[in-house]
Each structure stands twice: as C-alpha cells, then as structure tokens.
Amino acid sequence: MSNTPAKAPKAPRRTALRQTTLSETIYSEIRTRLQRGTIGIDDRILDYEIADEFNCTRMPVRQALLRLVNEGYLAGTFRGFIVPTLMPDDVREIFEVRRLLEPSAAASAAATIDENCVDAMKRAYQQARKACTKKDGDSMIEANVAFRDAWLGAVRNSRLQDAIRRFADHAQQVRLHTLRDHATQKIVVDGMKAILDGFNDRDPARIRSAMLDFITGAEHRYFMSLNREN
Structure with missing residues (x-):
C-alpha cells in the first residue's frame, strides 16, 4: 500500500473580477x-x-x-x-444602416421597456423642448443623445445596442450641422414626441413608423443644409 499522500484537489479557476480601468x-x-x-x-x-x-x-x-x-x-x-470628415456618400450609408437597425430595435423594446427608461425619455424630450425655445444647439444635441440612450437601454441585444450607438455617433457631423438650426430643432422635438407617444402606448408599429420618420427627417435636413451652403 502506497504511503504517497493523496494530491489535494485543485481549486476551480475563478474568472477575475473586471474593474473599470x-x-x-x-x-x-x-x-x-x-x-x-x-x-x-x-x-x-x-x-x-x-x-x-x-x-x-x-x-x-x-x-x-x-x-x-x-x-x-x-x-x-x-x-x-x-474627427473623421464624412463625405456625402458616407452619410448616406450611415443613414441606410440606421434605417435598417433602429426602427426594428425600438419596436422590439416596446415589450421590455420599463418606467425608468420612459421617464428618462420624457426628461430628454422636455430638455429638447426647452432647448428649442431657447435656440440652444448644445443642449439640443445633449437631449438628442440622452433620448436615444434611454430607449436603447431597453433593447435586450447588447450587440445590437453597440451597433446602433456606434453608427448614430458616427453621424456627429450631422448633429453639429443640423441641431443648431432652429427649424430643424422644431422637427426633432416633434419626432421625439411621436416616438415617446408610441412607447407610452407600448405600440411597436407606431414606434417603428415614428423612428423611421425621425431618421429619414434627419437625413433630409442634413442634405438640405448642405445644398443651402453650396
């Protein structure tokens, strides 16, 4: 009979806790x-x-x-x-991707969104209204990002969230070009209201339609502003 001591079982390897670097x-x-x-x-x-x-x-x-x-x-x-300079074709491609992703993602969030997210959307909408009244482009840009992040937080697919956020952020040149224009600010506020109403009613079809109109309107206003400058 062997007198060799039995080996102690190895402790399971634990995944290191992730910290913000x-x-x-x-x-x-x-x-x-x-x-x-x-x-x-x-x-x-x-x-x-x-x-x-x-x-x-x-x-x-x-x-x-x-x-x-x-x-x-x-x-x-x-x-x-x-910041990369976007050519007109770049902007068109970004908006094409956004039209494919955002309306469907927002519609899917109707079934999962909670009151905290809806309240965040309402706060962003109210901020946008005030910004429009004061013709405050910087506050309008901030409200626009906050509104998107609020409903996007209810999207359960994290990869879809990342893709939407990234392509929307790549359109920063568009926001800087349009959201300081008072006429565009009014259109944005109306678009936010339509999306918010859809979420209040938890109506996927209404949300999808309002989001598509919102994105299409942003693209239209951007190219209108380019044409005026040229």
Missing part, C-alpha cells in the same frame, strides 16, 4: 465629448494634453484613443487625432 474611463469621457459635440470636426486631440488632464501617463490615453479609432469615432494623423 483608467483607459476605459478616458475612452468613455472622450466618446461622451464626441457625442455632445464638445470635440468638433476642427479640433485636434493630442495624447499628452489628455494625459495632463487625467494626471496619468500617455499609455492609457493612447489605448483609449486607438480604441476610438478602431470603432470609427476618430482618425489618426501625424499630429494627434481628429
């Missing part, structure tokens, strides 16, 4: 600034300036900025990072 914090902050138009198409983002702001080395900043490049939010240059 500095790079993720910087990524989220820069993406929020891009969404809200705080960083414009004429601005240049320099990694050492961001590092100074966050009191850190340039490594986590570079990681965050390169992630934003990979996701299409930024473009790298020999001197820093910039």
Whole structure:
C-alpha cells in the first residue's frame, strides 16, 4: 500500500473580477465629448494634453484613443487625432444602416421597456423642448443623445445596442450641422414626441413608423443644409 499522500484537489479557476480601468474611463469621457459635440470636426486631440488632464501617463490615453479609432469615432494623423470628415456618400450609408437597425430595435423594446427608461425619455424630450425655445444647439444635441440612450437601454441585444450607438455617433457631423438650426430643432422635438407617444402606448408599429420618420427627417435636413451652403 502506497504511503504517497493523496494530491489535494485543485481549486476551480475563478474568472477575475473586471474593474473599470483608467483607459476605459478616458475612452468613455472622450466618446461622451464626441457625442455632445464638445470635440468638433476642427479640433485636434493630442495624447499628452489628455494625459495632463487625467494626471496619468500617455499609455492609457493612447489605448483609449486607438480604441476610438478602431470603432470609427476618430482618425489618426501625424499630429494627434481628429474627427473623421464624412463625405456625402458616407452619410448616406450611415443613414441606410440606421434605417435598417433602429426602427426594428425600438419596436422590439416596446415589450421590455420599463418606467425608468420612459421617464428618462420624457426628461430628454422636455430638455429638447426647452432647448428649442431657447435656440440652444448644445443642449439640443445633449437631449438628442440622452433620448436615444434611454430607449436603447431597453433593447435586450447588447450587440445590437453597440451597433446602433456606434453608427448614430458616427453621424456627429450631422448633429453639429443640423441641431443648431432652429427649424430643424422644431422637427426633432416633434419626432421625439411621436416616438415617446408610441412607447407610452407600448405600440411597436407606431414606434417603428415614428423612428423611421425621425431618421429619414434627419437625413433630409442634413442634405438640405448642405445644398443651402453650396
């Protein structure tokens, strides 16, 4: 009989708990600034300036900025990072994808959305109304993003959420171009109201139709503004 002691069973390997890293914090902050138009198409983002702001080395900043490049939010240059300039065909393609994704996603959220999300939509709608009254483009842009994030939070497919958010954010150039125009602001407020009414009634068909009109109207207003400038 062997006197060799039995080996102790190995403890099961546990997945490490995920913590928010500095790079993720910087990524989220820069993406929020891009969404809200705080960083414009004429601005240049320099990694050492961001590092100074966050009191850190340039490594986590570079990681965050390169992630934003990979996701299409930024473009790298020999001197820093910039917001990509969209050509008319780029904008048309973005809106085509949004028309395919957002109406169906929003309609599906009618069955799962809770009162907290609806209340967030109402707050964003009220902010948009006030912004329109004051002709405040920056507040309108912020309300537009908040309204989208509110209903998008009820979409159960996380990959679909990410895709919608990314393509909508890529249209930042469109928001900056249109949401500071008072006539467009009125149309946006009306569109938000139609979508909100659909969610209040939990009516998927009504939500789908209102969302499609909302996206189509945004594209139309953008190209109208381009034509006026040209």
